[in-house]
Amino acid sequence: EWEYAASGGNKSKGYRYSGSNDFATVAWWEGNSNSVSHEVKTKSPNELGLYDMSGNVWEWCNDWYSSYNDSVQINPQGPINGSSRVLRGGSWSGSERQCSVTHRSYYSPDSRSRINGFRLVLVP
Numbered sequence: 001e002w003e004y005a006a007s008g009g010n011k012s013k014g015y016r017y018s019g020s021n022d023f024a025t026v027a028w029w030e031g032n033s034n035s036v037s038h039e040v041k042t043k044s045p046n047e048l049g050l051y052d053m054s055g056n057v058w059e060w061c062n063d064w065y066s067s068y069n070d071s072v073q074i075n076p077q078g079p080i081n082g083s084s085r086v087l088r089g090g091s092w093s094g095s096e097r098q099c100s101v102t103h104r105s106y107y108s109p110d111s112r113s114r115i116n117g118f119r120l121v122l123v124p
Helices: 002-006
Strands: 058-064 085-088 104-107
Touching (some): 002 085
Antiparallel strands (some): 058 085
16 A cells, blocks of 8 residues: 555556656755655655655554565565564655655664654545
8 A cells, every 4th residue: 555655546657756757856865865754745745745754754564574576466465474574665864765656664663763654544
């Protein structure tokens, strides 16, 4: 679900980053952040009007982390348990590559870091 939303959902234009192939217009990363997170909505949104899906802070996902196989998959499900949760989107301290909509990382859910955050999703 995170990747679908970051990619622009059913309005996707196939960008590498959330909302553009021009990285600097949509993301805070190690090259432009001055080593701090930034207020939301200071970069351009993606096709769904979502901001900061690339860069700023890594976003926690509910999925437990495991490797994907090489076959094409739609909304692959992670294992039912594990020791690390998936993080998506990259951060202000990361590289341009880490901020692509397809990149995944992971972290222990009982750890804290100032480069990790979460996004509230409210469903009407």
